[in-house]
Amino acid sequence: MTLQVRLVLQTLAEEPEQQRYGLEIVEATGLMPGTIYPILGRLEEAGWVSSEWEVVDQSAAGRPRRRYYRLTADGVSAAAAAQAAVSPRRRAGLRASLGRVLPGGVS
Numbered sequence: 001m002t003l004q005v006r007l008v009l010q011t012l013a014e015e016p017e018q019q020r021y022g023l024e025i026v027e028a029t030g031l032m033p034g035t036i037y038p039i040l041g042r043l044e045e046a047g048w049v050s051s052e053w054e055v056v057d058q059s060a061a062g063r064p065r066r067r068y069y070r071l072t073a074d075g076v077s078a079a080a081a082a083q084a085a086v087s088p089r090r091r092a093g094l095r096a097s098l099g100r101v102l103p104g105g106v107s
Contacts, residue, residue: 004031006082008039012049012071013079019068021054040069048075 007029012020020028026036043049050072054065071079 001082001085004029004035005039005043006086007031008036008043009048009071009075009079009082012069013076013083016071016076016079019052019070021066021068025069043075044069046074046078048072048078 008025008031011025011028022033022036022040025040026033029036040049040051044051048071049069051067051069053067056065058064
């Protein structure tokens with residue numbers, strides 16, 4: 001499992017019942033949208049993530065509708081297993097590096 005996939009899983013696992021849209025995940029991980037969306041698609045195909053389109057009047061909202069993502073029960077288990085596979089020291093470093101990531105994925 002790649003670091004990028006772990007970051008996405010970790011972000012979604014922080015509040016597994018909460019739906020998040022793609023750009024929220026981009027901001028939380030510091031990864032680029034071109035990295036996030038293919039990962040979310042693969043996680044959905046694997047059954048670890050479910051998604052649904054927002055029901056919104058786009059003209060009233062002044063923006064396009066959003067696609068919201070959430071971990072499934074299998075995804076929660078997979079995220080926990082991915083976290084457990086990373087040593088505590090490395091996990092702390094990963095969390096610290098998230099705090100140093102600037103917009104655009106530059107650290």
